[in-house]
Amino acid sequence: MRALIFRGPNDYSVEEKPVPQIGEGEVLLKIIACGLCGTDVKVFGNGHRAITPPRTTGHEIVGVVEDSKSGKAGVAKGDKVLVVAPIGCMKCNFCLRGEQNICPVVVERVHAFGYDTDGGFAEYMRVPKDAADQGVLVKIPETAIPLTLLAVAEPLACVLNGQEKLRIGPDDVVVVIGAGPIGSLHVVAARAQGAKKIILADIDSAKLARAAVSHADVSIDSSKENLAERVRKETDGRGADVVIVAAPAPSLQTEAIEMAAVRARVSFFAGLAKGTASPLIDTNKIHYWEIEVYGAFGACRKQYEKAMQLILARPADFQTLITHIMPLEDIKKAVELMKAGQTIKVVITP
Template sequence: MKAAVLQNLGNMEFTEVEDPKCEAEGLVVKVMASAICGTDLKIYRHGHAWITLPWILGHENAGVVAEIGSGVTGWKIGDRVAVGCIMPCNDCYFCNQGWHTSCQNPRGISYHYPGGFAEYMAIPPEALKCGLVQRIPDNLSFAEAAVAEPLSCVINGQEIIDMHLGDQVVIIGMGTIGCLHALLAKSRGAVKVIGADVLESKRDLVGIFGVDVYINSSQEDLVKRVMEETDGLGATTVIVACSVGKAQEQALSLVRSRGRICFFGGLPKDRPFVNINSNIIHYKEVSAHGAFSSSPRQYQLALDLIISGKIKVKEFITHTFPLQDISEALKMAEKEESLKVVLEPWPAL
């Protein structure tokens, strides 16, 4: 089969590779859509501790069942499916507490198993057992189904910070993740969502994603505007949906007393430290949280929200490319005018 293989950093090649083998308790899926994630771009440029090159990336996937293991029941050839990413071990201390994103022994498609930047991908038995493979209806496109994976991570972040009715939310960074946060916050009852970014071009993108106020923080004083929009109190919730240390620092100046902060974007590994005024956390009794990955339950919930139409993700898909144009797709994914770039190895069914 053909696949886009990361041969070395910055070098992705469309080439012939061996067909995936179907395990007795697993499946093989014909990939119909695989979306490019910011994490894929980081791995493309900088690598990842779990990955040894050459490797096939792609962890936001949907397709059709092409092969069924001899020990698998309940599936048939041609089933339309969405496929999640991270499989918790369900055996460690953290899994036993129900904190699956803190699993000590996670396994991941695109990390420990080859991903979806290929014509076919093998689904390991663990993915079936924990519910990461879910059927999708005929009226949902494969590209839309692929967005369930990043939405599940957003759900995890908002569950951790207890997003709820009446919240006034600031989201810093209005890429795909920031816009998904805006949509989900509105669906959870936020009364005002303020989006902030340094790019004026984002103003045109955010209008359809539940953002009530857009602030170009390269042209306006973000703290001043947020205080004006929140009656001088600050936001109940601040989500930093970008990998910028200064944005994490500034979040403390935007949040009100008893407010919550979510550091959603990880910082570059060579610049992981920030300067934070801990007195703000102390005297304003602010809660600051990290958010990473998602659980199988959250993945299933994300897919249900998309299927039901509660969260509409079609507008996120700004560009599509055939798999053989992987180099151009990666370039587009790095540009500010794109949100979600999707590889479609096969014509849509």
């Protein structure tokens, strides 16, 4: 079969490799689509602490069951499935509650498809027994929508994990900082929650223009005006009820607190590069204004299910975010397009 093989920083290519053999308790998937994520691009350039080469990456996976030797995965040959990327230890309290995304082996070692386990940039993928047993395969119901669209379910599930904590409702003005694929998904998800007004900001006007398909109510080029001031203007001086930081700059975390209203909910959704100095944050404002600040890391099965339902219910909202569908052989071209900022979401079809 053809598979992408990552061998080290800036050393990856599509090569011939045997179709994986599956053992007792395992499942073999034929890959239909796998989203290309900003993290993949970072991995190709710099490697990743959890990845020991050679490795097939790709964690936004849609496939069809080719063969199953698992009595626990709940799938049969021919079923179309989403793959939940994190693989938990199934011993800790988080795993026992079905929240594998914050299991210590996931947080510390990134035990997940596309990281320490071969992922979806290949024609076939093996689902190991520990993963199959804990239910990483989510069955996709019969649907007329193209299955490539469901490659967005993984990043959307992560977005929903972040937004669940923010309790977005019809009284809320939501600010999303960062107009990349994740920021765009945040806009669409906040809309589905019925937010009163959604403001999308970025320092890159071209990115902001492309993200117009996510239909934010207000777009702000924060390279040209002071974002916190403008947000106060847009909210009659109150500030934003919800602020989502979907870009990896420490100064944005400072600004997020600056533009927050009394009892605002703030998500530091984007992680900062390792070694980045922590920004100076007005913790007294957090205290007196009862501001809630949240982190978010990955997603668990119930959020993948929610993401799938949302895509099936509103396919047009997500269709517009996929700017490129490309074959596996063109993955380097796809990476270059992404680096050049010419894409929103790229989906690879092995």
